Amino acid sequence: MADSVPGRPGFDCRQRFAETLIALARSDARIVAVCNDSVGSSNLAGFQKEFPDRMVNVGIAEQNMVGVAAGLANGGFIPFVCAASPFLTGRALEQIKSDVAYSFYPVVLCGMSPGMAYGELGPTHHSIEDLSWLRAISGLSIVVPADPAQTEAAVRWAAGADMPCFLRIGRFKVPSVTANEADAFMFGRADLLRQGSDVTIIGTGVMVSRALEAAEVLADAGIAARVLNISTIKPIDEAAIIAAARETGGIVTVEEGMVEGGLGAAVASVVVRHAPVPMRILGVPGFAPTGETGFLLDYFGLNRDGIVAAARALKG
């Protein structure tokens, strides 16, 4: 795979995202990219070179960017709006609600470098709120790929989905968690990555590989942890969550985002309605201090050891 960066572990999902978008654009003239001066940060230089007319860069103007995308969809195009997630979702939230979701235009909103990917640039540039904000918007599907294979499959799905959706495209390097590339992602499906009956760890995006690492440690201690990758945050796979609750008796969720309103809240709302069991919701509790992404994830316990501790506490 081309995504790996020499000397640093894991993959930056933006690369596979861009490769996939270019491949799709070659066979479908309706695909356009819309950005806010983010050709570089969204990894779209290749797209721009090959399809200069279909790279609609509106400059630093996110509200206009999302409205323009709705207008392009009105005109028969499939716009992929590519912008840093904090600015796309925060600045243009009302456009996402009214122009895209409520108007129900098939715009693909691509939140690049979400979570705390911008590390030491600080909370203004972190997008820890995006899942909470967007989950509240009716009609908008939300997908968080966990690795390059899922990213590619999700982009291909989104191009043909014919409905508004949000893709959260990670920048923080992650290892591959997909066993079978050909079946890497199915919209609405939680992927069972590891079977277990003592506790369930549900991760999304960057945190999925860490959930798997935690399960290894727990196994050594005699705790069989089930690991679910929930890449479709909305609509969420209720059946997989209910089964996990009933069969393992406790759930730890882990996400690179606010503990209020994101994956954990989505899982909890299923659990309380259908199969109440104890839960731990791991995520970001508030604005982060200064530090690079890896440091911040450790700082908030969003790592192997933090997940292990939460699972143990749940079982204790």
Add this chain to the structure above:
Amino acid sequence: MEGQPTAESGAVRSLPSEMAACPDAERRRRLAGAALDIRRSIVTMIDAARAGHIGGDLSVTDILATLFFGVLRVDPAFPTHPDRDRLILSKGHCSAALYSTLALRGFIPREQLLTFMQPLSALNGHPNRRKVPGVEANTGPLGHGLPIGVGSAIAARLSGRNWRTFVVLGDGELQEGSNWEAAMAAGHRCLDSLTAVIDRNRLQQGARTEQTNRLDPLPDKWTAFGWEAVEIDGHDPLALYDAFTRPRIGKPRCVIANTIKGKGVSFIEDRVEWHHKVPSVDQVRHALAELV
């Protein structure tokens, strides 16, 4: 996927070709007649609903009448025709004017107008494109229409089609910054299929625009953003028709239509309190008596 041009679509069946051949007097008679019908319908709808934005509805009426009956290439029998002209009502609160126009033009049944804002009606206080044929975007929050119009104009250019895009805005709405993001983008791209129409009635919900957050000199602002600015009497159908159809000069066009809020009803005209006040039964009778 809606909106993709296909070989089978054919040309948009439309009134404007017929209108173009009309002598001026006949064109004025037809457009003014449509506007009168729309105004009467607005008053009747708002009376039935006991709600609505009567001031802005009556000020934007001639603009919508001229567009739908004289300019837009649209077909009520094929409202999603890929080559249709796009009309986006950015001032979505003036939905009674839009619904009345759509009904008179054959997009929705006239009887439906009396369901305006009733429980479960398709005719919400602000338009919903998924429920009302002829509506292009679900507007209501201000400052949303022009960016969508810019996207539509870019789409026409990218797909090599010749549809035109008209966005109708309120003047108070121009205080929203998103309009100027869109204006800058349209000017930069020389989107000459795009027309912004400003319903310049000089009143916003709470006071006069110039007392609240000054908009003048308005033509200069648009010119500075790379637009062709045209200032006309927004209640003169021939002036509107000319402003919408005259040859383009390679720029997006802003038609500043000077209007009177509440136009046509003497006791509503140019009074700030009539932004969304509902006339009494007596006032409705007087209003309809004036609208003849």
